[in-house]
Amino acid sequence: MMKITSALLVHLIISLLNQMQGNESTLENIVGFRRLNILDGYSCPVNNTIKVENQENELLCLILCSKLSSCNGVFISPDSKERCVMCSATFFTIDITQELSTTRQFYKRIRRSRNNFTTSGVSVYSFAKQDLNWTNAEENCKSYGGHLAKIISDEENQYVVNVSPSSHIWIGGYGVGGPVDTFRWWDGSRLVDGYDNWSKGQPWTNEPDPTCIALWTSSGQWGDEVCHDKRHGVCKFE
Structure with a gap:
């Protein structure tokens, strides 16, 4: 056989x-x-x-x-x-x-x-069971062979919203805060070159320190938040 x-x-x-x-x-x-x-x-x-x-x-x-x-x-x-x-x-x-x-x-x-x-x-998602800052959430995903989710379409974004156990979840994007063109995914690709779903007025932080992207499931849109805040993260495996 x-x-x-x-x-x-x-x-x-x-x-x-x-x-x-x-x-x-x-x-x-x-x-x-x-x-x-x-x-x-x-x-x-x-x-x-x-x-x-x-x-x-x-x-x-x-x-x-x-x-x-x-x-x-x-x-x-x-x-x-x-x-x-x-x-x-x-x-x-x-x-x-x-x-x-x-x-x-x-x-x-x-x-x-x-x-x-x-x-x-085909993509597979898993949510961390504990609140972590963005860096630790990404390390947690990597320990299982994945990364924080790089979301590339409305369909995928809505799916994650529908299955999320939390109102604010870390996804795989980060930036220096403020200008949209500073934000990148974990793999280094720029958000401005592909799909994004920023909430109105986002990103808003004008601090020089890095900020990270959270998906707000109440609206299905994204905002930037201080990376050391603790949130659930969504891992993605492909």
């Missing part, structure tokens, strides 16, 4: 299928998968379950997902009759402190985009 190792990236599924069918393969047709270990042991939400199959091996599960445009990933249980669960969910919320069986594994779909592979929209 073929096993998919945790490090394996399956690059050429659609390409191989096209070749088997006598069709010319193009880079745009290439689909692959990558393990998203943080979801091991979890399940696809019922409303997002597209199809359940008992394929002969794991590779056939991935091939089946690659044929379904709405499939963003596959939960694979090698020892279960429901070996392959095709899932359309893009967002998951988990408790990263909870230890689950790793028998069920999740493979996230990736797609070819010109010269690079780009992942599907």
